[in-house]
Amino acid sequence: MILEPSVLFARVFRTQLCSNLEYSFDDDPTRHATMVAGGSGFPAQLREFAASLPFASKWEWAVRKFAAHVRPDAYLLRTDWQGDEPQAVTVYCRFPHEPDANAFRDAVAQARPMGWSGPSTEAVARVLGAAGPRGIAFRVNPAGMLRTSVYFKLGADRAGLQAATCHDLVRLCGFGEEVAEEIIQDVASLYSPGPVGVIGLDDGGEGIPGSLKFDPANVVLQQARALLVRKGVPALPLARVAHMAGLLRARWLSYMGIKYGSSGFAGWRAYYSYEPFRLPPAGSFRIVSERSPLPTLRLPHY
Numbered sequence: 001m002i003l004e005p006s007v008l009f010a011r012v013f014r015t016q017l018c019s020n021l022e023y024s025f026d027d028d029p030t031r032h033a034t035m036v037a038g039g040s041g042f043p044a045q046l047r048e049f050a051a052s053l054p055f056a057s058k059w060e061w062a063v064r065k066f067a068a069h070v071r072p073d074a075y076l077l078r079t080d081w082q083g084d085e086p087q088a089v090t091v092y093c094r095f096p097h098e099p100d101a102n103a104f105r106d107a108v109a110q111a112r113p114m115g116w117s118g119p120s121t122e123a124v125a126r127v128l129g130a131a132g133p134r135g136i137a138f139r140v141n142p143a144g145m146l147r148t149s150v151y152f153k154l155g156a157d158r159a160g161l162q163a164a165t166c167h168d169l170v171r172l173c174g175f176g177e178e179v180a181e182e183i184i185q186d187v188a189s190l191y192s193p194g195p196v197g198v199i200g201l202d203d204g205g206e207g208i209p210g211s212l213k214f215d216p217a218n219v220v221l222q223q224a225r226a227l228l229v230r231k232g233v234p235a236l237p238l239a240r241v242a243h244m245a246g247l248l249r250a251r252w253l254s255y256m257g258i259k260y261g262s263s264g265f266a267g268w269r270a271y272y273s274y275e276p277f278r279l280p281p282a283g284s285f286r287i288v289s290e291r292s293p294l295p296t297l298r299l300p301h302y
Contacts, residue, residue, distance in 0.1 A: 005052040006084040012049045024271045027237045033080045042075040043067045059140035066111040090139040098132030114146045118209040127168045148203040154196040161196045174208040175262050182264050190216040211259040219253040241270045
C-alpha cells in the first residue's frame with residue numbers, strides 16, 4: 001500500500017524532522033516548503049518518498065543515476081506543499097570537488113532527461129573567481145516539468161559583489177545593466193559584512209539563465225520587510241513572514257532567497273531553520289551567546 005505523500009514524508013524523514021528542519025515561504029500565502037538534509041544514504045530515502053509522487057519517477061531515476069556517478073557528499077530535499085499535497089520537489093546535491101567544464105558536462109549527462117542549457121559554468125566560475133559550481137539542484141513539479149539550477153560558492157565579500165563582478169555576471173547572463181544596478185541596491189540592504197557565500201543560476205536556454213539567485217544569510221526581519229515592501233509584495237505574505245518568525249522564535253531570517261531575471265526582480269523566499277530537539281520546554285530558560293544559534297541547511301552552498 002502506497003501512503004499519502006505527507007504521511008510517507010514524515011515516516012521516511014522522521015530522524016531529520018527531529019534534528020533539523022527548514023521552513024520557507026514565498027508570496028503565495030497558501031503554500032509553504034520544507035527542507036531536510038541527508039548524507040550518503042539519502043538517495044534510498046529519496047527513492048522511497050518518490051514512490052508516493054506519480055510525477056517524480058523520471059526525476060528520481062535521473063537523480064539516482066547522477067548520484068551514483070558523482071557521489072555527492074551532502075544532499076537537501078525541498079518539498080513545496082499546498083496543504084498536504086506536494087507541488088514540487090527539489091533535490092540539492094553538493095559536489096565533492098568543484099568540477100571543471102568537462103567534469104560538469106559528464107555529471108549532468110547522467111541526469112537525462114534533465115540537463116543544463118544556461119551559461120557556461122566555466123565562464124561563470126571565471127567571473128566569480130570560483131573553481132567551478134559547488135552544487136546542483138534538480139526540480140520537478142506535478143506537470144512533469146524538470147528544471148536544473150547550479151550554485152557557486154564565493155569567497156568575495158559584499159563590497160566585491162557590488163563592483164565589477166556583479167556587472168560582469170549580469171552581462172554574461174544576457175541581462176541589462178539596469179539589472180546589475182538593481183541587484184547592487186538590493187543586496188546592500190540584506191547582506192551583513194563578510195562573504196557573499198553563494199550565487200545560483202536557474203536553467204534557461206541558449207546560454208541564458210532563467211534567473212540569477214542570491215541567498216544572503218541572517219537577514220534582519222525589518223530589512224527583509226523593507227525590501228519586500230519596496231518590491232510591492234502584498235500585505236498577507238508579509239504578515240505570514242512575521243507570524244512564522246514569532247512562532248519559531250526567530251529574530252532574523254536564516255537566509256533569504258532573492259532572484260532576478262531579464263526584467264529585474266523576479267521573486268523571493270524567506271527561510272527559517274528549526275531544530276526541535278534544541279528548543280527548551282515552555283517555562284524553562286536558556287542563555288544563548290552566539291549570534292546565530294541555529295545553523296541553516298544552506299547546502300549545496302557550503
